[in-house]
Amino acid sequence: MTEPLPPADPVAASPAPPASPASPGSPAGPGEEPRRRLHPLSPLLRGAKSLVVIVAAMSWQTLGSVGLGVFALLVGVLAIGALVVFAVSWLNTGYHVVGRELRIHEGLLWRRTRAIPLERLQSVELVRPLLAQLAGLAELRLEVVGGGKTEAPLAYLSVRDATALRERLLTLARRVGAAPAGAGGEAAAAGDAAPAEAPAWQLHAVSNDDLVLSQLLTPQAMFLPFGVAFVVLQFLLEDTWSFVAIASTLTAMAGVLLQPVRRILSDWNFRAARDGDDRFRLSYGLTETRHQTVPLHRIQNVQLTSPLLWRPKKWLRLRMHIAGAASPGGNDAQRGDRLLPVGDQATARMLLWHAVPGADLAAVHTTPPPPRTRWLHPFAWRSLGAGFADQVFATRSGLLTRELTLVSYARIQSVRVVQGPLQRRLRLATVYADTAGGRSGAARDRDLDEAWRMAAELSARARQAREGLSSPHGAA
Amino acid sequence: MTAEPQPPTGPAAFAGSPAPAEAGAAPLDALEPWPDTVAWQPVSPDLVKVELIGVGTWMLMLGGAAGVAWALLGHWLLGAALALIVLWSAWRAVVAVRAVRAWGYAERDHDLLVRNGLLVRRLSIVPYARMQFVDVTAGPLERAFDLATVQLHTAAAASDARVPGLRPAEAARLRDRLTALGEDRAEGL
Numbered sequence: 311m312t313e314p315l316p317p318a319d320p321v322a323a324s325p326a327p328p329a330s331p332a333s334p335g336s337p338a339g340p341g342e343e344p345r346r347r348l349h350p351l352s353p354l355l356r357g358a359k360s361l362v363v364i365v366a367a368m369s370w371q372t373l374g375s376v377g378l379g380v381f382a383l384l385v386g387v388l389a390i391g392a393l394v395v396f397a398v399s400w401l402n403t404g405y406h407v408v409g410r411e412l413r414i415h416e417g418l419l420w421r422r423t424r425a426i427p428l429e430r431l432q433s434v435e436l437v438r439p440l441l442a443q444l445a446g447l448a449e450l451r452l453e454v455v456g457g458g459k460t461e462a463p464l465a466y467l468s469v470r471d472a473t474a475l476r477e478r479l480l481t482l483a484r485r486v487g488a489a490p491a492g493a494g495g496e497a498a499a500a501g502d503a504a505p506a507e508a509p510a511w512q513l514h515a516v517s518n519d520d521l522v523l524s525q526l527l528t529p530q531a532m533f534l535p536f537g538v539a540f541v542v543l544q545f546l547l548e549d550t551w552s553f554v555a556i557a558s559t560l561t562a563m564a565g566v567l568l569q570p571v572r573r574i575l576s577d578w579n580f581r582a583a584r585d586g587d588d589r590f591r592l593s594y595g596l597t598e599t600r601h602q603t604v605p606l607h608r609i610q611n612v613q614l615t616s617p618l619l620w621r622p623k624k625w626l627r628l629r630m631h632i633a634g635a636a637s638p639g640g641n642d643a644q645r646g647d648r649l650l651p652v653g654d655q656a657t658a659r660m661l662l663w664h665a666v667p668g669a670d671l672a673a674v675h676t677t678p679p680p681p682r683t684r685w686l687h688p689f690a691w692r693s694l695g696a697g698f699a700d701q702v703f704a705t706r707s708g709l710l711t712r713e714l715t716l717v718s719y720a721r722i723q724s725v726r727v728v729q730g731p732l733q734r735r736l737r738l739a740t741v742y743a744d745t746a747g748g749r750s751g752a753a754r755d756r757d758l759d760e761a762w763r764m765a766a767e768l769s770a771r772a773r774q775a776r777e778g779l780s781s782p783h784g785a786a
Numbered sequence: 787m788t789a790e791p792q793p794p795t796g797p798a799a800f801a802g803s804p805a806p807a808e809a810g811a812a813p814l815d816a817l818e819p820w821p822d823t824v825a826w827q828p829v830s831p832d833l834v835k836v837e838l839i840g841v842g843t844w845m846l847m848l849g850g851a852a853g854v855a856w857a858l859l860g861h862w863l864l865g866a867a868l869a870l871i872v873l874w875s876a877w878r879a880v881v882a883v884r885a886v887r888a889w890g891y892a893e894r895d896h897d898l899l900v901r902n903g904l905l906v907r908r909l910s911i912v913p914y915a916r917m918q919f920v921d922v923t924a925g926p927l928e929r930a931f932d933l934a935t936v937q938l939h940t941a942a943a944a945s946d947a948r949v950p951g952l953r954p955a956e957a958a959r960l961r962d963r964l965t966a967l968g969e970d971r972a973e974g975l
Contacts, residue, residue: 455941633941723942725911734907746941769911773896776915 345404353396510585524652525570577651610745631748696753717751720775826890833951837882845875917968
């Protein structure tokens with residue numbers, strides 16, 4: 311944790327114990343909760359997971375050249391090596407909750423203790439890959455700001471332990487986080503005496519038929535038959551039916567063309583629910599199920615996407631961005647930021663209402679930039695737009711794949727006006743509303759006077775929203 | 787949790803219908819938004835010297851190499867390269883002088899404004915409340931001219947509030963003011 315901001319919370323500041331630099335390998339100090347181990351099956355599971363990686367790294371080519379026996383032997387030796395490594399790391403890994411921190415100790419030679427202040431917790435995810443489902447285990451992932459990737463994955467815990475720990479962490483995080491918002495009394499009443507799951511009501515369930523259809527309506531899926539036909543044709547013409555050749559071609563194709571399938575697998579059975587503590591609970595996945603818990607005030611911005619092929623169905627995809635969650639450039643399937651894989655506008659409107667309280671999609675109006683923008687974007691200029699709505703700043707872009715980015719005023723970190731040399735000739739400027747996660751809302755190529763007004767309006771609204779947050783039951 | 791506002795139902799217009807544009811205000815200079823309310827502080831003119839020395843160093847290194855090669859080989863292309871390097875350096879020097887004049891900052895009640903750039907003009911508005919940390923840096927050249935750079939960081943990677951060319955006393959004052967105001971209104975995320 312390199313979080314430089316001091317705990318800005320006079321109520322909670324005192325009881326939080328200082329991050330003691332005591333030797334990480336030492337047993338828990340007096341009065342501290344005993345350190346707990348991960349589930350004993352974890353090394354086995356992680357070993358099995360690495361087996362896949364090993365096989366993939368050896369590649370089909372190696373299998374072809376060394377033969378099945380040697381290949382199996384090599385894989386076996388590597389797998390046993392990995393297993394030993396994981397077993398040693400399991401022996402040396404422990405976690406416990408100290409005050410308002412979760413501490414994770416790990417490492418044999420290079421010992422590391424990571425202390426995670428729970429008021430910094432952005433979201434908690436409970437991930438169960440296929441093997442873990444069979445073994446009744448789960449991985450707990452905590453997202454905090456500042457890490458390039460998910461910090462502190464606890465792999466693996468038994469499902470009961472993982473759920474209990476999640477609820478406990480969330481309760482602690484809630485109490486700390488809620489105090490400055492003036493809702494401390496209400497939250498403290500919940501207490502940490504009941505780590506049971508808070509009651510949640512379901513908001514929306516995505517029908518699997520819609521999901522499959524939506525993924526068939528993607529360019530990749532449309533091209534899949536052509537790809538298959540091409541491969542089959544090639545083999546028929548060249549008359550080389552070697553197993554290795556087919557296997558490698560299929561593997562390569564799977565990597566490129568099977569993104570829709572991966573999406574279907576990862577978004578299967580998508581359920582969005584909301585609990586009484588103002589948190590989203592999302593669960594999805596077929597082979598790897600994920601249960602994500604996101605406090606609503608951690609959502610930095612929401613993005614609506616409407617691909618060209620979905621337009622006849624009037625379908626949308628909703629994404630939310632959380633500070634610290636996996637980087638925007640990451641693998642799509644790995645990004646835990648989906649809010650709705652596919653849905654109609656009424657659903658999107660309803661979910662947005664929950665994600666950003668008071669934001670109504672029907673009330674979002676954007677105005678296009680002035681017509682002279684067409685010198686910069688001959689085709690796309692009509693699809694650009696920006697506008698102020700009740701709680702969010704909306705910006706629109708994209709000719710084929712339409713995107714609408716909604717930045718809540720309360721989450722704006724800074725406002726920028728940027729004017730390039732061409733824009734200067736045309737008296738245009740771009741206004742950015744930056745947030746801590748995801749893309750900035752960018753009102754591109756506005757008229758210069760309008761851009762200044764927009765920037766002034768944005769900073770004024772952002773300040774209002776921030777100050778509203780400090781009062782009880784604010785806009786958060 | 788009192789009366790939860792009911793989520794709206796029914797389809798929403800994704801495309802967004804155009805709303806009437808506001809009436810245009812008086813035209814403003816691109817670098818002077820809100821001239822009535824904002825008192826822009828210039829950065830120290832000594833920054834020009836730092837920039838010029840930087841440009842000059844580059845010119846000496848590149849131009850020197852080209853000049854030596856020209857003297858030894860006598861090819862006319864090398865002479866042209868030398869002329870180009872000198873011209874380019876002169877252009878950079880002019881730009882540097884004007885860019886330093888374009889750089890400015892203003893402390894408003896709730897936010898820090900920083901503007902910079904000639905070719906690509908930028909204005910950043912960073913609320914004090916969003917401050918995560920403040921950097922004060924001074925390179926050897928800057929130190930020789932008694933200058934320092936203050937940079938305000940927020941949780942958003944895109945935020946960009948860097949003020950170069952401040953006197954150390956002014957840099958320290960700005961840093962202390964920023965941190966004090968930041969703590970006052972802390973609302974990091």
